[in-house]
Amino acid sequence: MPAPIRVAVTGAAGQIAYSLLPRIARGDLFGADQPVILQLLEVPVEKPQQALRGVALELDDCAFPLLHGIVCTDSAEVAFADADWCLLVGAKPRGPGMERADLLKDNGKIFIGQGQAIDRVASAACRVVVVGNPCNTNCMIAAAQAKRLPRERFTAMTRLDQNRAATQIAKKAGVPLTAVSDLVIYGNHSPTMFSDFAHARINGRPLPDVITDSAWLQTTLQTTVGKRGAEIIAARGASSAASAANALIDHVRALSTPSSAVHSIAVHSPGHYGFAEGIWASVPVVTTAPGTYAVVPGITHDEFGRGRIKITNDELVGERDLVQDLLR
Ligand code: NAD
Numbered sequence: 073m074p075a076p077i078r079v080a081v082t083g084a085a086g087q088i089a090y091s092l093l094p095r096i097a098r099g100d101l102f103g104a105d106q107p108v109i110l111q112l113l114e115v116p117v118e119k120p121q122q123a124l125r126g127v128a129l130e131l132d133d134c135a136f137p138l139l140h141g142i143v144c145t146d147s148a149e150v151a152f153a154d155a156d157w158c159l160l161v162g163a164k165p166r167g168p169g170m171e172r173a174d175l176l177k178d179n180g181k182i183f184i185g186q187g188q189a190i191d192r193v194a195s196a197a198c199r200v201v202v203v204g205n206p207c208n209t210n211c212m213i214a215a216a217q218a219k220r221l222p223r224e225r226f227t228a229m230t231r232l233d234q235n236r237a238a239t240q241i242a243k244k245a246g247v248p249l250t251a252v253s254d255l256v257i258y259g260n261h262s263p264t265m266f267s268d269f270a271h272a273r274i275n276g277r278p279l280p281d282v283i284t285d286s287a288w289l290q291t292t293l294q295t296t297v298g299k300r301g302a303e304i305i306a307a308r309g310a311s312s313a314a315s316a317a318n319a320l321i322d323h324v325r326a327l328s329t330p331s332s333a334v335h336s337i338a339v340h341s342p343g344h345y346g347f348a349e350g351i352w353a354s355v356p357v358v359t360t361a362p363g364t365y366a367v368v369p370g371i372t373h374d375e376f377g378r379g380r381i382k383i384t385n386d387e388l389v390g391e392r393d394l395v396q397d398l399l400r
């Protein structure tokens with residue numbers, strides 16, 4: 073058996089982690105032959121620490137053969153020590169009536185200390201995925217702290233939006249989900265995100281040749297996906313958890329597995345596709361080597377697509393302006 077992969081997860085006593093950790097421990101991330109060690113971080117407060125102990129007891133009781141160790145801690149340096157993957161889930165979720173950007177003040181500062189600790193103690197090959205909202209800008213904050221790890225190691229999760237859009241499209245077209253490909257989310261994980269239907273395919277055919285209802289594509293699809301998080305909060309009284317954990321599994325698996333398949337990840341922008349230099353924006357990527365992405369070049373957008381990208385870029389630039397003091 074290969075040496076265990078060390079996976080650090082923050083917010084490990086929270087809702088997303090409760091769905092996520094058993095799946096990592098049973099091999100959903102790295103396959104049925106790859107052992108893992110879970111390094112679990114929670115805030116240094118009695119109740120979440122006690123809940124974390126409970127999560128660890130349950131993981132023990134699952135008797136997962138691939139789970140070669142569990143570390144429970146309130147220390148970022150312990151959680152991230154030698155970690156190969158750092159999954160930054162721990163942050164406050166929004167409540168009804170809030171936008172994700174409203175969380176910036178409370179959550180942004182978490183990512184300063186965690187970015188610094190990761191840079192100090194994680195494995196040289198470490199990859200970091202930010203889920204805690206607003207995830208694009210939190211990822212930028214964490215990456216700004218890194219001196220040793222390159223910023224390309226820091227990505228934020230828009231895979232949930234891609235999965236949401238794929239399901240809506242498959243339902244509208246009356247096809248299985250596997251028929252939908254090349255569907256990419258651009259921009260922010262927020263209602264301004266752009267689900268790029270124009271370059272997606274259904275059974276290999278251009279999507280607009282199959283779904284010809286342009287009002288649905290330009291309005292209903294965009295709004296349904298963009299506001300899905302709020303719809304779930306209104307229905308559950310809590311933000312998405314199982315689907316977020318599932319998307320994080322998809323994100324890490326896609327990023328670990330070299331392939332020509334296109335997927336959506338929020339990555340550092342060098343100024344591509346109309347995004348400002350230095351923000352983290354979701355774009356189409358392929359995985360070129362385990363943990364390494366390349367942005368798919370040369371996709372041209374029509375006026376509608378360019379307009380949508382401008383809106384979501386402007387929002388990301390606005391979020392960056394709000395956290396200037398956290399970027400030093
Ligand atoms: P939750 O409140 O159930 O759990 C969050 C946990 O994080 C809590 O146990 C809390 O104690 C812990 N935490 C807070 N600050 C921490 C810190 N500094 N270090 C370690 N742990 C810390 O919330 P949840 O439902 O699991 O959601 C977590 C985050 O993920 C929220 O910000 C939510 O908005 C976000 N989210 C993002 C997406 C996405 O698609 N990017 C999807 C769903 C949820």
Ligand code: LMR
Pocket residue numbers: 165166172205232261300301302304311312
């Ligand atoms: C989601 O999209 O479900 C999450 O980002 C949670 C939220 O606040 O919407």
